[in-house]
Amino acid sequence: MKFELFIARKVHFSKTAGDRQVTPPAVRIAIIGMALGLATMLLSVAIITGFKKEVSYKVIGFGAHIQITNFDSNTSYESTPIMVSDTLLNELQSYPGIRHVEPFATKPGILKTANDFQGIVLKGIDERFDWTFFREHLKEGDVFAVDPNRMTNDVIISRYLADLLELKCEDSFLAYFVQDIDNVRPRRFTICGIYETGFVDYDKIFVYADIKQVRQLNGWDEDTVSGLELFVNDYDQLDEITDQLYFDMIEKRDMLGNTYYVRSIKELNPMIFNWLGVLDINVVIILVLMMAVSVFTMISGLLIIILERTRMIGVLKALGQRDRSIRSVFLYISFFLIGKGMIWGNVIGLIICLTQSCFRLMKLDASVYYLDAVPIDMSLTNWLLINLGALTVALLMMLFPSYLITKINPARTINFE
Numbered sequence: 001m002k003f004e005l006f007i008a009r010k011v012h013f014s015k016t017a018g019d020r021q022v023t024p025p026a027v028r029i030a031i032i033g034m035a036l037g038l039a040t041m042l043l044s045v046a047i048i049t050g051f052k053k054e055v056s057y058k059v060i061g062f063g064a065h066i067q068i069t070n071f072d073s074n075t076s077y078e079s080t081p082i083m084v085s086d087t088l089l090n091e092l093q094s095y096p097g098i099r100h101v102e103p104f105a106t107k108p109g110i111l112k113t114a115n116d117f118q119g120i121v122l123k124g125i126d127e128r129f130d131w132t133f134f135r136e137h138l139k140e141g142d143v144f145a146v147d148p149n150r151m152t153n154d155v156i157i158s159r160y161l162a163d164l165l166e167l168k169c170e171d172s173f174l175a176y177f178v179q180d181i182d183n184v185r186p187r188r189f190t191i192c193g194i195y196e197t198g199f200v201d202y203d204k205i206f207v208y209a210d211i212k213q214v215r216q217l218n219g220w221d222e223d224t225v226s227g228l229e230l231f232v233n234d235y236d237q238l239d240e241i242t243d244q245l246y247f248d249m250i251e252k253r254d255m256l257g258n259t260y261y262v263r264s265i266k267e268l269n270p271m272i273f274n275w276l277g278v279l280d281i282n283v284v285i286i287l288v289l290m291m292a293v294s295v296f297t298m299i300s301g302l303l304i305i306i307l308e309r310t311r312m313i314g315v316l317k318a319l320g321q322r323d324r325s326i327r328s329v330f331l332y333i334s335f336f337l338i339g340k341g342m343i344w345g346n347v348i349g350l351i352i353c354l355t356q357s358c359f360r361l362m363k364l365d366a367s368v369y370y371l372d373a374v375p376i377d378m379s380l381t382n383w384l385l386i387n388l389g390a391l392t393v394a395l396l397m398m399l400f401p402s403y404l405i406t407k408i409n410p411a412r413t414i415n416f417e
Contacts, residue, residue, distance in 0.1 A: 003325070004325055004326075004328040004329045004332060005332055007316075007329045008329045008330070008332030008333045008336070009332075011305075011309065011312075011329070011333060012332075012333050012336045012337075026300070026301045026304040026305065027301060027305075027337060029297055029300070029301060030297045030298050030300065030301030030302075030337050030341065031337060031340045031341040031344065032297075032341070032344075033293060033294050033296070033297025033298065033341070034294045034297065034298060034337070034338060034340075034341025034342060034344075034345060034390075034394070035340075035341045035342070035343075035344035035345040035348060036293075036294075036345070036348075037290040037291065037293050037294030037297075037341075037345065037390075038290075038294065038341065038342055038345025038346065038349065038386070038387075038390055039345045039346075039348040039349035039352070040286065040290045040349075041286070041287050041290050041291070041349075041386050041390065042345070042346070042349030042350065042353065042378065042383070042386060043349055043352060043353065044282075044283055044286040044287065044290075045283060045287075045378070045382050045386060046349075046353050046376045046377060046378040046382075047374055047375065047376065048279050048280070048282065048283045049377045049378070049379070049382065050374075050375030050376045050377035051276075051279065051369075051371070051374075051375050052276045052279060053375070053377050054370075054371055054375045054377075055199075055272065055276060055370050055371070056235075056273075056276065057133075058197050058198070058199040058202075058370065059199070059202075059265060059269055059272055059273075060133075060265055061133035061134070061137075061197065062133075062197075062199070062202045062206065063229065063265050063268060063269070064102075064229030064230055064231055064265065065230060065231050065232045065235070065238055065264065065265055066098075066229070066230040066231075066232065066238070066241070066242055066245065066262060066263070066264050066265070067227050067228070067229055067230070067262075067263055067265075067268060068082075068092075068227055068228040068230065068245075068249065068260050068261065068262050069082065069226065069227035069228075069260075069261050069263075070082045070227070070258050070259070070260075070261060071258070071259035071260065071261040072258070072259070073226075073227075073261065076108070077106040077107070077108045077121045078106075078107070078108055079105075079106055079226040079227065080258075081105075081218070081220055081224045081225060081226060081258075082224070082225060082226075082227065082254050082256075082258050082260065083221070083223050083224050083225075083254040083255045083256055083258070084103060084223055084225055084228060084254065085223065085254075085255070088254075089101055089103075089228075092228065092230060095245065096241075096244075097232050097233055097234065097237055097240075097241040098230050098231070098232060098233070098241070099231050099232065099233045100128075100130055100230070100231040101128070101228055101229070101230050101231075102125065102126070102128040102129050102130065102228070102229050103125075103126055103128065103211065103225040103227075103228055103229075104123060104124060104125055104129075104211070104225060104226055104227060104228070104229055105123070105124040105211050105214035105215060105218070105220070105224075105225050105226040106121055106122065106123050106124070106214065106226050107121070107122045107124070107177055107214045107217050107218060108120070108121055108122075108177070108178075109121075109122055109175045109176055109177040109178075109187075110175065110176045110177075110178075111161065111165065111173060111174075111175050111207065112173070112174050112175070112176060113165045113166065113167065113173055113174075115165070115166065116164065116165050116166075117165075118161060118164060118165060118204070119205065120161070120175065120205055120206070120207050121205045121206055121207070122155075122175065122177070122207050122209050122213065122214060122217075123206055123207065123208050123209070123214075124209055124210060124211030124212070124213055124214035124215070125146065125208060125209075125210075125211055126146050126148070126210075126211045127145075127146040127147070127148055129146065130231070131143045134156065134193075134195050134208070137195045137196055137197045138156075138193055138194070138195050139159055139194050139195060139196050140168070140169045140193065140194040141156070141169040141170075141191070141192050141193035141194060142192060142193050143156055143192070143193050144156065144192045144193070144210070146210055146211070151210050151212040151213060151216070152210045153187075153188065153189050153190050153210075153213075154189070154190055154191075154192040154209075154210075155189045155190070155191060155192065155207050155208060155209045156191070156192060156193035156194065156195055156207070156208045157191055157194060157195075157207050157208075158194070158195055158196060158197070158203035158204065158206065159194055159195065159196035159203070160196070160200060160203040160204045161203070161204065161207070162191070162194050164204075167191055168191070168194070169191050169192065169193065169194060170190065170191065170192075171190070171191050172188055172189065172190050172191075173188070173189060173191070174186050174187070174188055175187050175188075175189060175207070177217050179217075185217055187213065187217070189207075189209065198366040198370060198371055198372045199366075199370050200366060200367045200370070201370075211225070214226075230245075238264055238265075238266070239264065239266070242262060242263070242264040242267075245262045246262040249262050250262075287386075291390065291393055291394075294341070294390070294394065295393065295394055295397045298334065298337060298338060298341075298394055298397070298398065299397060299398070299400070299401050301337060302330060302333070302334050302337070302398055302401045302402070303401045303404070305330065305333060306330060306401065306402070306404055306405065309330075310408060313326055313405055313408050313410075314408060314409070314410040315410070317408070317410035318410040323405055323406045326405050327402040327403070327405050327406075330398075330402050330405065331395070331398055331399070331402055334394075334395065334398040334402075335395065338391060338394045338395065338398075342387060342390065342391065346387070350378075353376050353378050356373075356374055356376050357376040360372075360373035360374075361373075362374040
């Protein structure tokens with residue numbers, strides 16, 4: 001065993017009462033500071049990462065990763081249509097980075113019952129629609145099957161709309177769609193399923209129906225849609241794929257001469273994704289503050305230990321031990337303190353993360369935060385980076401107080417009390 005490590009072990013793990021009058025409180029404070037700092041960092045990253053992941057997933061569930069619409073289309077749900085051919089659909093389906101393509105059509109309307117009414121957007125989908133997102137959030141009933149040869153009146157609505165209008169599965173309701181001031185078209189639909197995502201901004205407006213219903217209301221042909229929704233294989237490549245697809249599609253025209261407009265979900269919802277981006281700044285601030293607090297307590301603890309061991313340092317210097325070797329002794333002691341603090345910090349942080357992930361004890365107001373509970377997402381990579389970063393910064397900062405050892409004069413400190 002190295003001499004420095006041997007001395008450090010003797011100092012840190014000493015059981016002699018006379019040697020441990022000041023050190024235990026200092027050590028405990030340093031360990032507690034490091035543990036709480038690391039636990040806070042783990043929780044901050046897990047919560048922010050989970051929050052961004054959950055909100056992004058819900059926005060994408062309603063609008064896909066990329067949308068292709070008419071270049072002349074406005075921002076309302078009363079869209080200007082485009083015509084799509086099987087050739088275009090096959091080309092997009094085989095486009096690098098794209099895993100799924102599905103047409104959609106939208107039509108604003110008013111949902112009315114005997115007691116109340118609510119503005120809605122009827123979103124028409126066909127047999128290509130991926131139901132994965134809505135199956136995960138389905139609370140009652142089931143999704144409907146789209147038959148290419150037959151139009152169905154079945155729809156799925158949100159729990160928000162069902163509760164507001166006192167509807168349940170298998171109930172029927174009337175929806176009214178305004179073509180112009182003198183032309184209002186009623187349609188009767190039957191509820192086959194009720195979903196709840198917690199994303200109230202979308203839950204309160206979207207009703208999903210057969211795309212043939214929207215085409216009939218708008219008087220569109222069979223191959224006419226409001227747009228196409230595309231899903232990518234790798235979300236990290238979304239911006240790159242969107243840019244490539246934009247320039248590939250901008251020169252193309254449909255059979256009516258319309259230009260295609262390619263936008264990512266980030267461009268369609270800039271306020272939400274800009275808000276999520278700002279959360280990264282909050283994480284950085286929390287990490288810096290918690291690291292500063294942890295390092296400060298460690299520095300304080302090490303300084304107290306050095307001052308308490310001034311006589312020992314003087315003896316070692318008198319025996320010919322170099323400053324660098326003695327500094328190594330106290331850096332080993334720092335490593336023991338940091339290690340204990342990090343172990344307890346990981347235990348505390350991971351237990352809280354696991355408890356919240358399993359039991360969702362900390363609730364949120366879904367109308368404000370888009371989620372009904374604090375989300376947790378802690379990947380192995382993030383966990384390793386936080387621990388390695390905290391360990392590296394803490395050890396580097398310990399170099400500064402250890403420099404105090406070089407200023408100690410052995411002749412004056414051997415008899416230090």
